[in-house]
Amino acid sequence: MSSEQTSVAPETAGPRPRRLTYAAALAALEGLALVAGGVWMLVEGLAGDPDDRQSAVTGGVTLIVLALLPLLAARGLLGRRSWSRGPAVITQIMALPVAYNLLQADSVAIPAGIALAVVAVAALILLINPATTRALGIRGPGRAQDGKQQP
Numbered sequence: 001m002s003s004e005q006t007s008v009a010p011e012t013a014g015p016r017p018r019r020l021t022y023a024a025a026l027a028a029l030e031g032l033a034l035v036a037g038g039v040w041m042l043v044e045g046l047a048g049d050p051d052d053r054q055s056a057v058t059g060g061v062t063l064i065v066l067a068l069l070p071l072l073a074a075r076g077l078l079g080r081r082s083w084s085r086g087p088a089v090i091t092q093i094m095a096l097p098v099a100y101n102l103l104q105a106d107s108v109a110i111p112a113g114i115a116l117a118v119v120a121v122a123a124l125i126l127l128i129n130p131a132t133t134r135a136l137g138i139r140g141p142g143r144a145q146d147g148k149q150q151p
Helices: 018-047 053-066 068-078 082-104 109-128 130-135
Strands: none
Touching (some): 018 053, 018 068, 018 082, 068 082
């Protein structure tokens, strides 16, 4: 292993910012919620009496697979991997329409919609924060390694 592969950028040296840890925790929470919902749908589809067993099983498996995106993003954020911010942001953007639909329901889904919207907006704010961006070693477009603008 060369020294280039094991070296850490100056911006990523030192302790992990709390904002980055909080963003990772929110992404992990969303991933775990998706797994729980998927398992519940799968169990209901197999053991319960759903209207359409095939749809219930397919929905459960789909939720479990979708949970991989925020869970992998959370792991990457904790490891300060720059690639992880993209999947984390995408997860939050996908959560906003779901939260909106939950808020439109006339049922107990409204509190779930509020909670999901709050988590998604908070995670987005944490993910675009300059401290998070620096901790992940993400530079703006056209920025050189030393931080100077390239021609």
